Amino acid sequence: MRIHPLFLQLFLILAVVSLSQCSPKLTKNHQSDFFAISAAVENHPQFDKIILPYKERLDLEMNTVIGQTVKELNKAGKGETTLGNFVADIQKEYAEETFGYPVDMSIINNGGMRNILPEGNITLRNVFELSPFDNYLYILELKADDVKKLAKFAAEKKILGINGMTIATENDLLTEFTVQGKPVEEGRNYLLAINDYLANGGDQMEFLIDLPRKETSAILLRDFILEKIKEKTAKGIKLDAEIEGRQKFK
Template sequence: MKNHSRKVPKIKMAIWGIAIILFSACSPQLHKSSSFELLSIDPLTTIDKDFEEIIAPYKVRLDAEMNKVIARSEKELTKGGKGETALGNLVADLQKEFSQEKFNLPVDISVVNNGGLRNSLPKGDITVGNIFELAPFENFIYILELNAEDVKRLGEYAVKGKNLGLTGLHLEAKENNLNILTVNGEALDHSRKYLVAINDYLANGGDRMDFLVDLPRVKSSNILMREMLLDKIKALTTEGKKVDAAIEGRQIYK
């Protein structure tokens, strides 16, 4: 980590650059990059007053955008649960629906990592800011092609880690041994391929999912999971529906 002076306009420039992007007339194409720089800050860090004046108008606009109500929920949706969670089910469901609609592909399974969901969705009003808090990472949606053995490895991984939200994949396990696995209610078919919606972090081996790295990429999109959530949750409101999900027994551990 590099040492920096206690004035940190570079940090504020990065933060409020996001605000400028949000309110630009045209939305730019996002590009994945591994470049980054760690900047040291602490409670003694002072505010650059000149820069604060420059960004003040953007902050007002950003706050207004983040506080926009886009949906309502009957209850708080959290990551509480053992593997399967209400929040994980919601995000996995929306990712599957979005991917089928956006890419015109028959997606069989949708996978999200519960660790990547960084906040709950509150009961009552859901704002744009809530979605940014839920999905702060720049995770892009990918579609992978798996054979039956790959799907089985995915199920075994889910049983071991108990850290995935799943749609389309039902599994039952006892003492961490996978006993039952079905895809959309059917046994694995070793003669066919399965399409899986997942984020690029997991597809590229994140969370020790190395077995996904060399699998065929049917679609490597530049669509953020956060954008997907905003799109689908706004659509629910347009349809007169509230945001809701529950633990349904998609993953059963004994």
């Protein structure tokens, strides 16, 4: 897990301040004690005084409203969810705008989204809670067999939000799948927008590891979610998503 620069900066400031309060004379001491950290541990007034201005500044920034939702976007259900559809949609949209070519599919792991987007005002904090990890945007190239493996995985595991592909199952077995509403064509390359965690085999998706990478960007999932939310807000668009039958399970 990578630490976001905003939190790292606060940590470093506090570390420097704390060190500046210490005596410059250092002596070796091989004694140590262990203290259990819990809610029962009292705050130290001196540390509170040092930390409070930085905490207030951080809270002010994190509580900034950046958009609004029509309703709560969450991960309720298996496979297809409102939150999964929302993130997969804007990931595909952002990838096409950024790289300048069509992207056939976009997927997001539901487990990688750590919180909901509540109904009403959406703050910077909401997006950090949704995407606390530093996951990067990749574009993979898939052949027809690779697309089938992806569809089969989605049908069996039911853990992905998907844009561009529809699947249907019966008794957890894949019975039908399409890309952009059409059967998959042999000999054609398909482009998949995905995060680096999944591209590198996370969530048991090892079949993606050796696929060609068309893009391995340093664009954070969290950053493009923020950018797209702000862009939609500037256009007066409220955030929304529906369960559309992209993944049908029987």
